[in-house]
Amino acid sequence: MDWAILLYxxxxxxxVAFAVLVIFLVRTLRSANRTLEHTANTVANLEKQLNGITIETEQLLNKTNRLADDIQQKTESVNSLFTSVKDLGQSVTQFNQSIKQVSNSVTTQVGEQSENIAKAVNWGTTALDLYTKFKLRKQHLDEPIKTQGGN
Incomplete structure (x- = not known):
């Protein structure tokens, strides 16, 4: 009997130990179930937020693409303006070179003709001197004739 009582x-x-174990297991499983429910709710909220972020990101990406296209078009417009300015600069450079060539040509011709001009001035001066002397001599010769004819 002793063995039977000990066995009972x-x-x-x-x-009792199994009942206590089951009670603690039930509590633990309920706590784990609540934790999983909170985690599921958190994941659902994150999914909603990510969907919102995804939509906003797509909108931002679309706006960025439109802005990039606009910048590209404006850059092309500015490029044509710079091309025009470059062409204008080249025209002005060519005009300046033409002016320099004309100036150099005039300077060269004046240098070449300066000797002829100097000769012409000398001949002109000499001719003027001769004319003046001729006039003075003619006046000087005409004076005695006038005085003789009047007597």
């Missing part, structure tokens, strides 16, 4: 007491202790 052991079975009773095992049953």
């Amino acid at each position: 007491i052991s079975a009773l202790i095992a049953a």
